[in-house]
Amino acid sequence: MATTNPYQSYQQNSVNTASPGDLTLMLYNGCLKFLHLAKKAIDEKDISARNTNIQKTQNIIKELMVTLNMDIAISQNLMSLYDYMNRQLIKANIDNDKNIIAEVESLITEFRDTWKEAIQLNRKQQYGGGGQI
Template identity: 65%
Template structure:
């Protein structure tokens, strides 16, 4: 399957050449993908798929938690929010509750969009010659 091999190589290259900010954006997007797949699995009554995708989303949230600089007050607040999201996903997994996944998805979208804007502003500053 040469097309799939080329796509996998492209994906691997995009990860290895991404900036830390872009990697964080990729984590948010991956989390959203797994949340969407978990909701689909609930609708399809695919318990294994639901569980696997919720656990993948939780693993991404754990990774985001591990990257926080806990010397910064905002990071401490983010840690608490990420922990809340992981706990809500555990509850969604137990209850097969799409509305809880929607709630967590809303937070992830907000964080992702904010992070995307930060990257955009930083790039503007870099290209205009201003230091970040």
């Protein structure tokens, strides 16, 4: 009989019960995690780990692109920025360039922080206070 890892169960439940806003926040945090690991892999000259982590980041960015509601004007701008980041990550992977990864990391951090603030404001409006993340 297989034993389950309690942490994995917790993570799975977190994803399954998260709101769409929280899921987007998780995606941004995943991007930042994999970008950090990609930079570390460059430092350690681990080409395979660099490639894997950049590709994981690209997959998340593609997911963010797919979830955009193109009926909303800002989505056009977000699509362009996501596309730019994806192309930059291709270049970073080919050129083994930490500076490009840092640029994308900076953009993702800004998106994540803005998104987190929007979630908090929405919760305050919905529930009259609370809603800290």
